[in-house]
Structure formats: structure tokens, C-alpha cells
Amino acid sequence: MIWSKMKAYLFVAKVRIQSALAYRFNVISTISIQCLLMFAMACFWKAAYGGTGNVSGVGEREMLTYTTISVIMGNLLTMGVEGRIESSVRSGSVALDMLKPVNIYGIYLAEDLGDMAVAFFQTAVPLFLIGSALFGLPAPASSVHVILFLVSFAVGYLINWMLAALLGMCAFKTIVMGPIRNVKGFVMKLLSGSVIPLWFFPDGVRVVLECLPFVNIYQLPLGIYIGRYTFGEMLLRTVLQLFWCAALWLIFHAVQKKAAAAVLIQGG
Amino acid sequence: MKKIKYYASVAAALTRQSIQSRLEYPFMLIGHVLANCVQWVVGFATIKFVVDSFGSLGGWGYESLAFLYGMSVLSHGLAVVFFIQTWYMPYCVVEGEYDMFLLRPMGVLFQFLFEDFNLIGITDMIPGLMVFFYGCAKVHLEVNAANIALILFTLAGGTLIRGAVWIFCGSLSFWTKSTANFTDMVGALFERVSMYPLTIYPKWTQALFTFLLPLAWITFYPVKDILEMEGSVIPVPMAVIGLGVGAVMFALSCGLFRIGMRRYESAGS
Numbered sequence: 154m155i156w157s158k159m160k161a162y163l164f165v166a167k168v169r170i171q172s173a174l175a176y177r178f179n180v181i182s183t184i185s186i187q188c189l190l191m192f193a194m195a196c197f198w199k200a201a202y203g204g205t206g207n208v209s210g211v212g213e214r215e216m217l218t219y220t221t222i223s224v225i226m227g228n229l230l231t232m233g234v235e236g237r238i239e240s241s242v243r244s245g246s247v248a249l250d251m252l253k254p255v256n257i258y259g260i261y262l263a264e265d266l267g268d269m270a271v272a273f274f275q276t277a278v279p280l281f282l283i284g285s286a287l288f289g290l291p292a293p294a295s296s297v298h299v300i301l302f303l304v305s306f307a308v309g310y311l312i313n314w315m316l317a318a319l320l321g322m323c324a325f326k327t328i329v330m331g332p333i334r335n336v337k338g339f340v341m342k343l344l345s346g347s348v349i350p351l352w353f354f355p356d357g358v359r360v361v362l363e364c365l366p367f368v369n370i371y372q373l374p375l376g377i378y379i380g381r382y383t384f385g386e387m388l389l390r391t392v393l394q395l396f397w398c399a400a401l402w403l404i405f406h407a408v409q410k411k412a413a414a415a416v417l418i419q420g421g
Numbered sequence: 422m423k424k425i426k427y428y429a430s431v432a433a434a435l436t437r438q439s440i441q442s443r444l445e446y447p448f449m450l451i452g453h454v455l456a457n458c459v460q461w462v463v464g465f466a467t468i469k470f471v472v473d474s475f476g477s478l479g480g481w482g483y484e485s486l487a488f489l490y491g492m493s494v495l496s497h498g499l500a501v502v503f504f505i506q507t508w509y510m511p512y513c514v515v516e517g518e519y520d521m522f523l524l525r526p527m528g529v530l531f532q533f534l535f536e537d538f539n540l541i542g543i544t545d546m547i548p549g550l551m552v553f554f555y556g557c558a559k560v561h562l563e564v565n566a567a568n569i570a571l572i573l574f575t576l577a578g579g580t581l582i583r584g585a586v587w588i589f590c591g592s593l594s595f596w597t598k599s600t601a602n603f604t605d606m607v608g609a610l611f612e613r614v615s616m617y618p619l620t621i622y623p624k625w626t627q628a629l630f631t632f633l634l635p636l637a638w639i640t641f642y643p644v645k646d647i648l649e650m651e652g653s654v655i656p657v658p659m660a661v662i663g664l665g666v667g668a669v670m671f672a673l674s675c676g677l678f679r680i681g682m683r684r685y686e687s688a689g690s
Contacts, residue, residue: 178599186606193613193622200621201475208474332449332456339460349467353474 161255162263169267180275187224187280194220194348195288209352215379218291221284223347223375226306228276229269230313230370234261235334238321247416258318258409265314294380305374305391308398313370315401316341325412346372352381366401369394428531436538443540453544461494461548468616479620484559485648486618491553492572493615493640496579498545504584505539508604510591515598517688530588530678560648568647574660575643581667582639583611588674595681615639635670638663 195217202213211219238261241247250257284291293299320337327333342348345367351359362368373390376382382390443450468490472483481489513519513533522529522536562568590603614636619627630637638659646659 182603182606186609189606189609189613193609193617196622196626197478197617200479201471203475205475332452336452336456336459339456339463343463343467349471354467354470355473358470 158255158259162259165260165263166267166270169264170271183228183276184279184283187228187276188283191221191224191280191284192287194224211350211352211379211381214289215381217288218293218379219350219375221281221288221291222378223371225277225280225284226371226374227347228272228280230310231265231268231272232314232317233265233268234314235317235321235324235337237261237264238318239324239334242324242416251413251416261318262314269310293378298377298380301387302374302378305369305377305394308391308394309370309374312366312394312398312401313341315398315405316366319401319405319408322408322412325415341367341370344368345370346375350376364393366397369397428527431527432531432535435532435535439536439538440540450541450544453541454547457544458548458551461490461545461552465490465552479618481618481620484556485644486556487552488556488560488562488648489618489640489644490616491549491551491556492575492579492644493612494545494549495553496576496583496615496639497611498542498549499576499580500542500583500587501545502539502542503580504534504587505542506533506537507584507587507591508602510588511594511597511599511602514594514685515688519682519685520687523685529682530675562647571643571647571658571660574658574664575640575647578643578660578663578665578667579615579639581664581671582636585667585670585674586611586636588671588678592674592678592681595684610636611639615641635666638666 198213198216198220202208202216206212238247241250247257250260253260281291293302316337320334323333344362344365347370350372351362351368354362369390373394376390377387465487468478468486469483472478472486477483478486519529519533522532525532586607587604590607593603614630619630619637619641622630627637631642643658643660643663
């Protein structure tokens with residue numbers, strides 16, 4: 154029973170992979186933009202450090218690694234679910250999705266995971282190679298750190314996905330999202346530490362932001378990767394991360410029931 | 422003369438129409454004001470935090486960076502107001518949307534550019550002005566006719582350069598016949614070159630953005646000149662050169678658009 158359901162989700166992910174492979178130009182342009190971004194950020198940090206050793210406990214080499222991996226993560230953490238819910242609600246096809254004998258959010262998650270699988274080979278691997286060639290290998294602090302990074306990344310992925318899904322569910326009420334999604338993008342970019350880690354922020358701002366869920370998506374895994382945190386600190390932060398993951402899951406569950414009741418099918 | 426008057430009246434009518442149609446959706450407008458304020462103000466705040474930690478960036482202090490950032494957001498806003506339609510040029514080519522303009526007795530590019538005066542772009546100007554005035558105060562900019570003129574020249578030049586690059590990229594689709602869109606790539610490029618001092622990049626990148634792809638003229642050189650960061654070798658103000666660069670690039674892009682238009686073949690069935 155569970156296997157047959159899993160097979161359905163795997164099929165959705167497979168279809169997603171196949172359709173993404175059909176657009177060659179998209180791949181080339183995505184890689185070029187990301188290279189540009191990586192190059193610009195690397196120059197930014199090189200200029201900021203300008204030969205000085207450690208700032209806020211992090212050296213230039215670690216910061217370059219942080220930036221390279223952050224750009225790569227950005228490609229893997231692209232969430233289609235918000236746009237997917239909005240367009241299904243607008244076109245009314247959400248009704249068809251709901252008729253299927255699988256959970257619609259399961260389908261949406263499978264689609265995003267399929268996209269991530271494509272992004273891993275199409276953009277993450279090339280970017281890792283290009284980044285290594287241009288700015289040196291973005292090496293982790295140790296192999297243990299890599300494993301912890303992967304775990305942290307996975308939990309971060311779920312947090313990011315649930316945040317995106319929750320935002321997408323607003324569409325059940327508002328039908329059109331307009332600029333809300335842009336706002337979320339900016340907020341995410343800046344508060345998650347994906348561009349500039351929060352340890353450069355003034356203490357008051359930093360403490361508040363570190364309690365929010367965003368920081369668990371980018372900064373925590375990245376900080377682990379470059380070895381910014383001691384093991385005790387890592388443990389504490391991971392507990393907070395898991396707390397957010399659980400809390401968002403509960404919220405997601407509650408909102409999902411309400412959203413299903415609010416479905417409005419437009420036209421016939 | 423009569424022709425210019427005619428064109429101006431059509432431009433005014435189209436502008437009025439598009440403003441009216443945008444005002445039909447007030448919440449969308451409010452949403453964009455919020456979105457843009459968050460984007461630019463928070464974006465600037467992070468630069469400030471970094472400079473506070475490190476002292477300076479590419480030889481630029483935080484005050485000058487504020488001014489540079491403000492100028493960049495302002496010319497971005499202006500470019501969005503006037504040229505946002507150009508983001509949809511590939512779509513227009515593939516879908517045959519230019520048919521409508523070709524049937525009318527006026528320049529196609531003129532009609533296309535004024536078809537959609539984008540009021541929403543003004544929402545970029547609000548945070549832009551906030552950061553700009555903040556920057557002006559921080560660098561203790563003297564308010565005099567010369568400085569105002571230089572700032573206006575810079576903004577005009579920057580807006581033209583941005584518009585020219587968009588038109589150029591959009592016109593390529595006359596040849597490629599594809600809806601491939603360069604907007605994201607160009608946007609990322611503009612942001613990186615116009616909001617941060619060019620001096621943070623390696624020499625070859627600086628040369629590239631000065632001569633081959635002269636994006637450094639959007640803000641960097643004119644602003645450096647206005648802030649009198651160093652004695653200029655050239656007797657002409659950089660802002661004037663920037664405007665010149667903008668005008669030339671814009672003219673070239675319009676030329677490319679015209680040549681491309683000859684290859685336009687509308688949409689099949």
C-alpha cells in the first residue's frame with residue numbers, strides 16, 4: 154500500500170526530471186547567472202577582507218567556501234510549491250489534483266524533489282567545479298562536518314519547503330499572490346544568512362534573527378560546513394532547528410485542513 | 422514640429438491610460454511599495470553591517486556607499502518606469518504581438534515603449550529616494566546647481582544605459598525566435614556593477630565594464646566624480662560622459678531593434 158503510493162510520488166519526480174532536461178537554454182543561463190553571482194560575491198568578500206585575518210571569527214578562505222556552497226545550495230533549494238499552488242488555484246486544476254488518490258502536498262513535494270535532483274547534476278556539480286577552479290576548492294572543516302552538514306541541509310530543506318507551502322496556501326484565500334512572493338524571497342535571502350552571514354550583524358539584530366526559522370535553512374548548515382561552530386553549539390542550534398521543523402509541521406497540518414475547505418473552483 | 426507635437430500627445434494619452442489601469446488595482450500597488458521598501462532598505466542595511474565589521478569596501482566608506490546605492494536604486498526605478506515592457510519583447514516576437522503596432526502610422530518602438538507606462542516602477546523610487554537622501558546627508562553633499570545638474574545627468578545616463586541593454590537583449594529574439602529571457606541575468610549584472618564600487622573587482626573586470634560593456638557608467642564613475650574622491654584627469658564631468666555613453670548605447674539598441682524588425686514575421690496561424 155505504502156509502496157504503491159511511494160511509486161506514485163517517484164513517478165511524479167521522474168516526470169519532473171524529464172521535463173526539466175528538455176530545456177537546454179535554461180540550464181546554460183542558470184549556470185551563467187550563478188557563476189556571475191559567485192564571482193561577484195567572491196570579489197566582495199576579498200575586497201572586504203583585503204588581507205585582514207579573522208573578522209567575527211571567520212577568515213577569508215572560510216568565507217569564500219561559505220559563499221560558493223551558499224550559491225550552490227540556493228540552486229537546490231528552489232521551491233516550486235508556492236507558484237504551483239497559486240497557479241493550480243487560479244486555473245482550478247487544484248480540483249483535479251485533489252481528486253487523485255494521493256496527497257496533493259505529497260505530489261508537490263515530489264515535484265520539488267525531482268527538480269532538486271535535476272538541479273544537483275545540472276547546476277550544483279558544474280558550479281562546484283567552476284567555483285573550485287576559480288576560487289580554490291571549497292573544502293569542509295572535516296569529513297564529520299560534511300555528514301552533519303548534509304543532515305542539517307535536509308532538515309533545512311524541509312523547513313524551507315513548509316514555509317513555501319504555507320505561503321502558497323495563502324492563494325486559496327487570495328487567489329492572486331502578486332508581490333507577496335517577492336517579499337518572501339527578499340526576506341529569505343537576507344534573514345537566512347544566504348548572502349551575508351548574521352555574525353556580521355549587530356548583536357541585537359543577530360540574536361533576534363537567530364531565533365527565527367530562516368537562519369536554519371542556510372546559515373546553520375553552512376556554518377557547520379566551514380566549522381564555525383563548536384560541537385556543543387552545533388547541538389544547541391540543531392535542537393532549535395528541529396523545534397522549528399516540528400512547529401512548522403504542526404502549523405502546516407492545521408492550515409492544510411482549513412485550506413482544503415476554502416477551495417473555490419472558478420468557472421466550469 | 423507638428424509631428425513632434427502629435428507624438429507627444431499620443432504619448433500623453435497612452436501614459437494616462439496605463440496609469441489609470443494600474444490604479445484599478447490599489448492593493449497590488451501597495452504590495453509593491455512594501456516589497457520594494459523591504460528589498461532596498463534591508464539590502465542596504467546588510468551592506469552597512471558588513472562595512473561596520475570591516476571598515477570599508479574597495480576603498481569606499483559607508484557614507485559614499487550609501488550615496489552610490491541610492492543613485493543606483495533611483496536609476497533602476499526610472500528604468501523600470503519607462504522600459505519595463507522590454508522584458509516582454511521575446512514574448513511579443515514569438516506571439517506576433519507587434520502586428521498591432523505595425524498597422525498603426527507611427528514608429529513601432531515609440532508605440533511599444535509608451536504602450537505601458539509602468540506606475541509600479543515608482544514604488545522603487547520611494548525606497549530609492551530614502552536611501553539617496555540619507556546618503557546625501559551622510560556625505561554632506563553641497564546643494565548647488567552644479568551638483569543637482571550632475572545628479573540629473575547621471576540618472577538620465579544610467580536610465581538610458583539600463584534601457585539600452587534591455588532593448589538590446591530583447592531584440593536578439595528577432596533572430597533567435599525564442600522566448601529565452603535575459604532579464605534575470607542582466608538584473609544580477611546591473612545590481613553587482615552599479616551598487617558596489619567597481620574597485621572591488623579585478624582589473625580586467627573593471628576594464629570590461631568601462632569600455633566593452635560600459636555598465637560602470639550607470640553610477641560608479643559619475644558618483645565618484647560627484648563625491649570628488651580623487652582629482653579627475655578628464656576636464657569633462659563624468660556625469661556628462663555617462664549621459665553620452667547612455668545616449669550612444671540607446672541609439673545603437675534602437676538601431677538593432679529596427680534591423681530586427683525587418684526579420685519579424687509575425688506568428689504562424
